[in-house]
Amino acid sequence: MTSVSPHKKARALKSTSRRPAKELCSECGLCDTYYIHYVKEACAFINQQIGELEEETHTRSRHLDNPDELYFGVHQDMMAARKQQPIEGAQWTGIVSSIAIEMLNRGIVEGVVCVQNTKEDRFQPMPVIARTPEEILAARVNKPTLSPNLSVLEQIEKSGMKRLLVIGVGCQIQALRAVEKQLGLEKLYVLGTPCVDNVNRAGLQKFLETTSRSPDTVVHYEFMQDFRVHFKHEDGSTETVPFFGLKTNQLKDVFAPSCMSCFDYVNSLADLVVGYMGAPFGWQWIVVRNDIGKEMLDLVKDQLDTQPVTSKGNRKEAVQQSIPAYDKGVTLPMWAAKLMGVVIEKIGPKGLEYARFSIDSHFTRNYLYMKRNHPEKLEAHVPEFAKRIVGQYKLPE
Ligand code: FAD
Ligand code: SF4
Numbered sequence: 001m002t003s004v005s006p007h008k009k010a011r012a013l014k015s016t017s018r019r020p021a022k023e024l025c026s027e028c029g030l031c032d033t034y035y036i037h038y039v040k041e042a043c044a045f046i047n048q049q050i051g052e053l054e055e056e057t058h059t060r061s062r063h064l065d066n067p068d069e070l071y072f073g074v075h076q077d078m079m080a081a082r083k084q085q086p087i088e089g090a091q092w093t094g095i096v097s098s099i100a101i102e103m104l105n106r107g108i109v110e111g112v113v114c115v116q117n118t119k120e121d122r123f124q125p126m127p128v129i130a131r132t133p134e135e136i137l138a139a140r141v142n143k144p145t146l147s148p149n150l151s152v153l154e155q156i157e158k159s160g161m162k163r164l165l166v167i168g169v170g171c172q173i174q175a176l177r178a179v180e181k182q183l184g185l186e187k188l189y190v191l192g193t194p195c196v197d198n199v200n201r202a203g204l205q206k207f208l209e210t211t212s213r214s215p216d217t218v219v220h221y222e223f224m225q226d227f228r229v230h231f232k233h234e235d236g237s238t239e240t241v242p243f244f245g246l247k248t249n250q251l252k253d254v255f256a257p258s259c260m261s262c263f264d265y266v267n268s269l270a271d272l273v274v275g276y277m278g279a280p281f282g283w284q285w286i287v288v289r290n291d292i293g294k295e296m297l298d299l300v301k302d303q304l305d306t307q308p309v310t311s312k313g314n315r316k317e318a319v320q321q322s323i324p325a326y327d328k329g330v331t332l333p334m335w336a337a338k339l340m341g342v343v344i345e346k347i348g349p350k351g352l353e354y355a356r357f358s359i360d361s362h363f364t365r366n367y368l369y370m371k372r373n374h375p376e377k378l379e380a381h382v383p384e385f386a387k388r389i390v391g392q393y394k395l396p397e
Contacts, residue, residue, distance in 0.1 A: 028150050
């Protein structure tokens with residue numbers, strides 16, 4: 001008689017059922033599968049265990065006394081890169097999609113977990129296991145909404161697939177790492193992106209409507225290193241809105257509670273991370289965490305221009321000033337916001353210092369959110385590295 005894995009006896013939750021992490025749930029998809037069996041250990045919002053999982057994944061946790069590791073996690077290399085021939089319609093230059101395609105074409109993996117959108121709505125996420133380059137390309141560009149990427153995990157076991165690439169953001173990857181050994185895979189590759197300030201679909205609509213001149217034609221947006229949100233519209237035009245002009249008072253409740261309590265901005269448990277915030281404007285930022293990540297990056301190195309990462313400016317004062325301003329929901333008049341944007345772009349933090357600016361601003365905000373809304377979880381939920389980062393600033397009560 002063959003034994004049945006205990007998780008196979010578990011039942012996925014109905015889509016309407018309340019999730020175990022309650023309002024902090026990021027809809028990562030784990031609870032849509034029988035792997036819900038492991039939710040108490042695996043959920044990033046119930047059992048924060050970045051340090052332990054770093055050790056399992058990268059053979060060691062980050063060196064807290066190394067300033068770059070404190071901020072960016074375990075890594076062996078960091079660089080700025082861009083594709084010599086960008087993929088049209090990708091979020092940046094398409095490094096993520098290119099690596100996935102290369103891994104599939106060379107037979108290194110049999111499938112790629114990524115997220116396409118539904119036919120009706122370009123921002124409604126639809127996780128898939130892609131088995132062709134076309135299916136990977138159809139998943140390019142960010143779906144700036146909570147996405148249940150792990151909801152396809154049951155399909156992996158059923159398909160008999162043994163070598164898999166998963167693309168995802170931090171909360172999805174934490175839960176994935178916690179159940180990795182149960183998936184029956186011979187080899188798992190993890191390609192992560194940083195992630196912050198995500199929203200559910202209704203929240204996205206509110207953000208677009210309060211911020212863009214034409215919410216229905218936005219195909220793509222990003223909070224960029226020049227301290228502006230860049231919207232790209234269907235007709236190819238670009239609209240920019242300075243961060244300091246955002247209607248903070250109206251947007252305060254837009255971000256998902258999961259993202260207001262997340263301290264894994266840089267996707268600590270991926271093998272390779274591809275973002276933008278530590279790189280010069282127009283370039284992507286790459287963090288190679290371990291040998292598997294290096295193997296993945298090497299596959300596309302001949303398609304990339306690269307340059308070393310740099311760092312300029314001092315973020316500390318700007319972060320300290322932004323803490324009470326955000327807390328009180330201060331919105332500047334547009335002329336002042338534009339002026340401030342121009343000044344800060346000229347003299348403000350650049351490269352890795354910009355990335356630290358963004359991490360500090362979000363960690364201080366999220367620490368306050370946890371302290372006020374979930375004080376009983378604060379101690380165990382905030383990782384040691386985040387406590388050290390937040391400890392550099394004076395926070396309001
Ligand atoms: P592409 O080749 O266009 O591929 C994008 C990949 O992202 C696709 O494979 C798709 O499967 C995956 N994806 C899309 N939406 C989601 C989603 N909701 N959840 C999980 N996976 C998804 N980088 C920073 O440096 N700083 C940030 O603050 C930051 N915030 C981000 C917020 C979100 C919600 C997301 C999804 C990404 C964020 N990134 C951030 C990463 C950055 O925007 C780019 O995604 C990354 O640089 C890859 O660009 P690319 O052109 O190589 O990707
Ligand atoms: Fe389940 Fe994921 Fe939500 Fe946690 S975040 S409750 S694991 S769906």
